[in-house]
Amino acid sequence: MKKTENQMLVIFGASGDLTARKLIPALFNLYVANHLPKNFVVLGVSRSELTDKTFRDRVVYESDYLKEKTKKLGKDEIKGFADKLFYEDLGNSYDTDYKSLRKRVEELKTAHETSGNIIYYLSTPPTLYETVAHNLADAGMNTQKNGWKRLIVEKPFGYSLETAKKLNKGLHQYFTEPQIYRIDHYLGKETVQNLLVTRFANSIFEPLWNRNYIEHVEITNAESVGVEKRGGYYDKSGALRDMFQNHLLQIVSLVVMEPPIGAEAEEIRNEKVKALKSLRVMTDEKVLFENTIRAQYVESVVNGEKVKGYREEDGVDPNSTTETYAAIKFYVDNWRWHGVPFYVRTAKRMPTKATEVVIHFKEPHHQIFNEQGMHRKDNKLIIRIQPDEGILIKFGVKVPGQGFRVERANLDFYYSSLAETYVMEAYERLLLDAMQGDATLYARADEVEAAWEFVDPILNYWQNGKDVRMYGYAAGVWGPENADDLFDGKGFWRNPGENLADDPGYCVIC
Ligand SMILES: NC(=O)C1=CN([C@@H]2O[C@H](COP(=O)(O)OP(=O)(O)OC[C@H]3O[C@@H](n4cnc5c(N)ncnc54)[C@H](OP(=O)(O)O)[C@@H]3O)[C@@H](O)[C@H]2O)C=CC1
Numbered sequence: 386m387k388k389t390e391n392q393m394l395v396i397f398g399a400s401g402d403l404t405a406r407k408l409i410p411a412l413f414n415l416y417v418a419n420h421l422p423k424n425f426v427v428l429g430v431s432r433s434e435l436t437d438k439t440f441r442d443r444v445v446y447e448s449d450y451l452k453e454k455t456k457k458l459g460k461d462e463i464k465g466f467a468d469k470l471f472y473e474d475l476g477n478s479y480d481t482d483y484k485s486l487r488k489r490v491e492e493l494k495t496a497h498e499t500s501g502n503i504i505y506y507l508s509t510p511p512t513l514y515e516t517v518a519h520n521l522a523d524a525g526m527n528t529q530k531n532g533w534k535r536l537i538v539e540k541p542f543g544y545s546l547e548t549a550k551k552l553n554k555g556l557h558q559y560f561t562e563p564q565i566y567r568i569d570h571y572l573g574k575e576t577v578q579n580l581l582v583t584r585f586a587n588s589i590f591e592p593l594w595n596r597n598y599i600e601h602v603e604i605t606n607a608e609s610v611g612v613e614k615r616g617g618y619y620d621k622s623g624a625l626r627d628m629f630q631n632h633l634l635q636i637v638s639l640v641v642m643e644p645p646i647g648a649e650a651e652e653i654r655n656e657k658v659k660a661l662k663s664l665r666v667m668t669d670e671k672v673l674f675e676n677t678i679r680a681q682y683v684e685s686v687v688n689g690e691k692v693k694g695y696r697e698e699d700g701v702d703p704n705s706t707t708e709t710y711a712a713i714k715f716y717v718d719n720w721r722w723h724g725v726p727f728y729v730r731t732a733k734r735m736p737t738k739a740t741e742v743v744i745h746f747k748e749p750h751h752q753i754f755n756e757q758g759m760h761r762k763d764n765k766l767i768i769r770i771q772p773d774e775g776i777l778i779k780f781g782v783k784v785p786g787q788g789f790r791v792e793r794a795n796l797d798f799y800y801s802s803l804a805e806t807y808v809m810e811a812y813e814r815l816l817l818d819a820m821q822g823d824a825t826l827y828a829r830a831d832e833v834e835a836a837w838e839f840v841d842p843i844l845n846y847w848q849n850g851k852d853v854r855m856y857g858y859a860a861g862v863w864g865p866e867n868a869d870d871l872f873d874g875k876g877f878w879r880n881p882g883e884n885l886a887d888d889p890g891y892c893v894i895c
């Protein structure tokens with residue numbers, strides 16, 4: 386177990402949704418599991434007029450997000466957590482000086498003996514990230530003389546390659562790269578981390594993990610919800626920026642990367658950057674004709690209930706051209722992956738919530754069961770990121786009896802079968818890592834920029850190019866009708882939990 390030193394966590398944007406919904410519940414879990422250091426306080430900072438008491442009421446005692454968690458605890462225990470939380474009202478001074486903030490930090494540090502170790506968590510609108518870093522530096526609050534200082538930066542990290550570079554440059558004026566922790570909550574998911582273990586702790590997969598054995602790789606990220614209350618944010622973002630540039634390309638990098646020489650943060654991140662840099666950047670023609678499909682959900686009835694179309698959602702422009710569905714085909718230009726297509730899609734208002742990586746293996750080089758009609762592409766490795774977290778291997782077995790009837794069988798592992806193991810939630814894991822100075826699961830500046838290098842041309846063409854279509858799909862279906870066109874007639878999307886051919890025990894030669 387790594388050591389967690391005494392420290393303070395200062396959250397900018399503490400009156401916001403993320404703090405109440407994710408950060409405080411994650412800290413609460415760490416508290417219950419005894420993972421917080423002995424001397425630890427949280428200082429919430431934003432412009433809203435709150436006090437220590439009203440902040441505690443809001444994010445602990447009256448919070449819907451803690452209701453279930455606090456039920457199991459006694460009053461004293463809950464108070465023990467709430468008493469670690471404090472609040473500083475900045476007035477309008479996000480963009481003025483932090484003198485009073487600095488004074489408050491010093492007071493808390495002395496009163497609670499937290500030492501000079503501080504994490505600053507930027508959970509404000511992204512336009513303020515650089516301003517806050519600047520103001521911290523201006524007030525001398527970034528100095529590491531009396532304890533380390535770390536900066537956690539929320540997504541989105543930039544809006545394009547240019548803005549991401551600008552933000553990196555801006556932050557680097559005040560904090561060094563090792564001090565900066567760019568959060569991507571998908572990296573905090575156990576099953577995403579398990580991609581590394583599946584590949585590099587087993588000898589059975591890695592020899593097959595290349596162009597000689599893999600026909601194509603497919604990644605689906607589906608959400609059943611729409612944009613909910615975030616229409617204003619989402620309409621300026623879209624599926625490609627919101628999910629693909631960050632979370633999905635992080636998953637891609639773990640699938641694509643070469644084995645690192647060790648499990649240290651820099652070794653893993655070096656390989657991820659190489660992987661991202663090897664994604665073939667698309668020409669306008671490829672964006673237009675072969676490799677991308679975008680779409681928006683339209684009004685429909687789902688489970689008997691009327692569901693709004695995207696353009697009717699609150700905060701969304703009625704003429705919006707922002708995509709809620711993005712499907713991208715691409716290639717990886719390196720020795721291992723030459724010629725292997727990757728198909729990645731993400732969307733809102735799909736029939737279900739599911740994220741999975743499917744490795745489709747090639748058919749055997751010499752097929753001896755052809756006459757019986759053996760299904761040729763039956764070998765698959767399916768990594769279920771969520772829900773039903775686990776790994777499924779699909780392979781053919783002989784049906785007992787005369788001749789060679791082949792049936793598909795499954796080897797299926799569920800994380801839930803490890804009943805004894807407590808699985809940390811993503812934010813919990815990531816916060817604890819940052820507290821311990823472990824940046825392995827955070828994105829480095831060059832990783833983020835490499836991901837934008839790949840995404841920028843697609844976004845640019847979608848926005849400014851000629852003849853780019855915006856398809857519609859009824860809320861509650863698996864995307865637009867022509868979504869399989871990306872496979873050029875050689876395949877189709879596997880819809881998690883829906884393909885008859887992927888059901889356990891499905892007979893391939895009946
Ligand atoms: N909510 C979520 O699920 C997720 C959010 N994020 C990211 O986290 C960050 C925070 O998101 P979220 O909590 O949802 O956002 P909210 O809008 O709910 O909260 C933003 C916070 O910043 C402060 N703020 C808002 N506008 C200004 C302004 N103009 N000047 C100064 N302060 C301002 C607000 O407090 P006050 O007005 O009191 O100052 C509030 O505390 C964003 O960057 C978002 O992209 C990332 C992933 C998921």
Ligand SMILES: O=C1O[C@H](COP(=O)(O)O)[C@@H](O)[C@H](O)[C@H]1O
Pocket residue numbers: 608627628
């Ligand atoms: O970052 C985001 O992720 C969520 C989906 O996260 P998950 O952990 O529930 O899969 C998505 O809804 C949101 O739009 C996006 O900003």
